[in-house]
Amino acid sequence: MATKVRPELAKELKRYGADDFNACYNCGNCTAVCNLTEGNENFPRMMIRYTLLGLKEEILSSRELWMCYYCGECSETCPREADPGELMAALRRYAIAHYEPSGITRLIFRNNPLYILFTLLLAVLLGFFLLTLKPEMSVSRWIFERIPYEVIHNLGLGAFVFMGITAFWGVFTMIRKLRGKRVNQEQGKGRFTKAWNAFRAMLREVATMERYRKCDTYEDEYFARKPWYLRPWWIHWSVMWGFIGLLVATTLDFLFKDPATMVWWPSRVLGTLAGLLMLYGATLALFYRILRPVKTYQSTKLADWVFLGFIWLAGITGFWMEIAVFAGIETDFSQIVFLIHTVISMELVILFAYSKFAHAFYRPVALYFSNLERVN
Ligand code: SF4
Numbered sequence: 203m204a205t206k207v208r209p210e211l212a213k214e215l216k217r218y219g220a221d222d223f224n225a226c227y228n229c230g231n232c233t234a235v236c237n238l239t240e241g242n243e244n245f246p247r248m249m250i251r252y253t254l255l256g257l258k259e260e261i262l263s264s265r266e267l268w269m270c271y272y273c274g275e276c277s278e279t280c281p282r283e284a285d286p287g288e289l290m291a292a293l294r295r296y297a298i299a300h301y302e303p304s305g306i307t308r309l310i311f312r313n314n315p316l317y318i319l320f321t322l323l324l325a326v327l328l329g330f331f332l333l334t335l336k337p338e339m340s341v342s343r344w345i346f347e348r349i350p351y352e353v354i355h356n357l358g359l360g361a362f363v364f365m366g367i368t369a370f371w372g373v374f375t376m377i378r379k380l381r382g383k384r385v386n387q388e389q390g391k392g393r394f395t396k397a398w399n400a401f402r403a404m405l406r407e408v409a410t411m412e413r414y415r416k417c418d419t420y421e422d423e424y425f426a427r428k429p430w431y432l433r434p435w436w437i438h439w440s441v442m443w444g445f446i447g448l449l450v451a452t453t454l455d456f457l458f459k460d461p462a463t464m465v466w467w468p469s470r471v472l473g474t475l476a477g478l479l480m481l482y483g484a485t486l487a488l489f490y491r492i493l494r495p496v497k498t499y500q501s502t503k504l505a506d507w508v509f510l511g512f513i514w515l516a517g518i519t520g521f522w523m524e525i526a527v528f529a530g531i532e533t534d535f536s537q538i539v540f541l542i543h544t545v546i547s548m549e550l551v552i553l554f555a556y557s558k559f560a561h562a563f564y565r566p567v568a569l570y571f572s573n574l575e576r577v578n
């Protein structure tokens with residue numbers, strides 16, 4: 203099949219945050235210095251070529267895009283200051299926007315005021331929806347006198363269904379594109395063993411951040427003087443596992459007990475530890491983005507601020523609720539904090555396919571396909 207070239211892609215990429223890649227003269231230094239390129243992988247240089255030639259399909263079906271953890275080493279050492287690391291990050295935003303089928307992500311990623319408006323409107327809708335589950339609250343009664351309960355409830359359910367379908371569609375689109383690009387399409391019994399080995403290798407990376415640690419060397423840099431618990435790979439690990447732990451704890455709470463009792467219940471202990479871990483990681487990530495000590499933290503996009511800000515707020519409000527339960531504080535303020543916490547948590551989940559959060563699924567999928575090409 204003929205490859206479609208889109209010269210206007212380079213211009214479009216600027217709206218996703220990539221500015222300097224036109225300066226590239228294809229020397230290959232970035233690929234040589236990247237600690238994560240293995241075998242016949244050729245990133246980030248190949249991604250720059252794809253971008254300059256406007257090869258949209260090559261970009262969207264590229265697993266290499268997700269192999270990069272944006273350590274910034276390639277950008278620091280590029281002789282043309284073409285910032286290949288930032289291009290990789292912008293291409294990931296571009297891919298997230300194009301896997302998601304509704305077009306909403308494309309609109310909001312390219313337009314900050316729209317992003318803020320969309321997030322706020324969704325927060326209001328989710329807040330009202332939440333009140334339909336808590337009709338005994340005084341604010342609920344006040345709202346339902348003005349807007350019918352059914353309208354709010356059905357709108358909320360509609361939003362969940364719509365966003366759930368688009369999230370699955372996004373993941374399915376990505377898998378289809380990455381599968382189509384595979385070179386070694388083996389047949390027979392051996393393929394199940396290979397698939398299992400690839401899956402295990404992917405889980406190992408998710409559990410240990412082995413590759414991120416390899417990337418996270420910073421030999422002559424700000425982070426070289428920092429202990430492991432202040433380094434980017436550990437921050438990433440803390441946020442990810444803190445969030446997963448909280449999801450598990452909330453699900454257990456929902457299934458087995460009323461969350462408003464007994465802080466020593468095992469699911470609550472898990473929630474507290476996971477919350478501390480997530481809050482630690484999110485606080486440090488925000489701190490570095492404000493301090494901007496190295497190149498990778500110098501151009502934080504709105505999508506990054508919103509994602510980290512939500513994570514942080516979800517952690518802080520969650521702890522306030524825990525303290526309020528422990529100390530028996532039942533005030534209007536506690537109800538407001540509960541609303542904020544639940545709305546933010548729901549937004550984090552519901553905006554999965556529309557935000558930076560999508561990488562939490564896309565990266566493991568890409569890792570799996572990358573492992574399939576490698577494992578025996
Ligand atoms: S981005 Fe920089 S280091 Fe990479 S190939 Fe282009 S000029 Fe060379």
Ligand code: SF4
Nearest residue numbers: 236270273274276287
């Ligand atoms: S930012 Fe780091 S991991 Fe990503 S391509 Fe550049 S050197 Fe490799």
